[in-house]
Amino acid sequence: MLSIRRVLWPTDFSQGADRAFPHAAALASWHDAELHVLHVTEDQGTEASDVDVPISESTLSGLLSADGDPPPHVDLGALPLVQEQREHDSASEAIVGYTEEHEIDLIVAGTHGRRGLQRMLIGSVAEEVLRTAPCPVLTVRGEHNNTPAWAVRNILVPVDFSDASLEALRHAKELALTYGAQITLLHAVEEVVYPSAYGVEPANLPGPQVIDRVEESLAELARTEIGYEHVVVQANVGYAPSTILDYAETNEVDLVVIATHGRTGLERMLLGSVAERVVRRAPAPVFTVKSFGKSLLPDADAS
Incomplete structure (x- = not known):
């Protein structure tokens, strides 16, 4: 715990x-x-x-x-x-x-x-x-009929493979053990689009091979960091905030666990980050782990 x-x-x-x-x-x-x-x-x-x-x-x-x-x-x-x-x-x-x-x-x-x-x-x-x-x-959020606080069954963890998102995943593992919940690891594979002024042809959309490799990496992460069977891995193509919110709304997610910033964040700043957009609009409660703040992991407390 x-x-x-x-x-x-x-x-x-x-x-x-x-x-x-x-x-x-x-x-x-x-x-x-x-x-x-x-x-x-x-x-x-x-x-x-x-x-x-x-x-x-x-x-x-x-x-x-x-x-x-x-x-x-x-x-x-x-x-x-x-x-x-x-x-x-x-x-x-x-x-x-x-x-x-x-x-x-x-x-x-x-x-x-x-x-x-x-x-x-x-x-x-x-x-x-x-x-x-x-x-x-x-x-x-106050305007939604959320799942009762003690009945969380599906926890969503957006993962961008940064240290911050790995810390959020470790917190999610402990929360899942507390609630008796399943964890879903989700990675958004974003499209690369260059302005026409670059003179570069649009890049091809990420294909099945890319999705397979990402899901293999998520599965390995689940094995090493969580190590129990109630884990789902998913890689979807799209803009990260929209991908996370769409998944949460269509898959009966009860709790989102997310880091305050991944690769694009600034120290002690949430504004403009993926986390901020998710907190604003997620249909479920959001547990936000601060990359610069206190860790609640049991080994962190012991040390």
């Missing part, structure tokens, strides 16, 4: 935050971790919430059962809860500051809060946290 001792659930009492709570509670319970609840008030003329912190156990129980039966393994009465409310000009800075102060291992957040727009994450608190948080972040 992943080494998770403290889980943070930041809430603005929005639908997105509410839908993230069962995921935070389930993971905290599975890992015998503390569950931290943080509400940040910003003096921006927004309407005050009618929910106070600390949030009552009955209210939290209602969030657990909002999508049906509550998770059978979560006992809120036994779960160590730490609740705090802070005032700050920037909610994202307050969340990241709290994460650093309390050595949080995982942030579980809704992608659309009071400042969010339909199918857009740009400018939201969630994206700002994704950019700068020192630990992995699990984002949950």
Whole structure:
């Protein structure tokens, strides 16, 4: 299992935050971790919430059962809860500051809060946290009827063979063992198109031989890094973000595990990366592993 001792659930009492709570509670319970609840008030003329912190156990129980039966393994009465409310000009800075102060291992957040727009994450608190948080972040979209937090059965891991994506794969392995889920390794084979000004004829589309070689490499990666039978490998031709999102939507993916950047990313930057586009639009929750941040792998904790 992943080494998770403290889980943070930041809430603005929005639908997105509410839908993230069962995921935070389930993971905290599975890992015998503390569950931290943080509400940040910003003096921006927004309407005050009618929910106070600390949030009552009955209210939290209602969030657990909002999508049906509550998770059978979560006992809120036994779960160590730490609740705090802070005032700050920037909610994202307050969340990241709290994460650093309390050595949080995982942030579980809704992608659309009071400042969010339909199918857009740009400018939201969630994206700002994704950019700068020192630990992995699990984002949950508020407008989708997601699979219950404790019933993840199909985990999708986009792989570009970079070190960052291999780190995400190792986290996905531990998550799959926790949920009892299957893992799908997906690689997007992108077409090469040159501008006409180059004077170069368009390259041929990647053929079956290329797809076969990539899937062989994915299979070897599955054997060496995962080593158990519940793995599917897939290589599709197309633009990476679109390929990932299309696969997630058509194959009943319950969770996407992705690195913040692969070959094209910049240190401590998410904007413009494949991960950003996936987080914005994925129909399932997205577990984002930070290449520059904390690892939750058991061997990393032991070392």
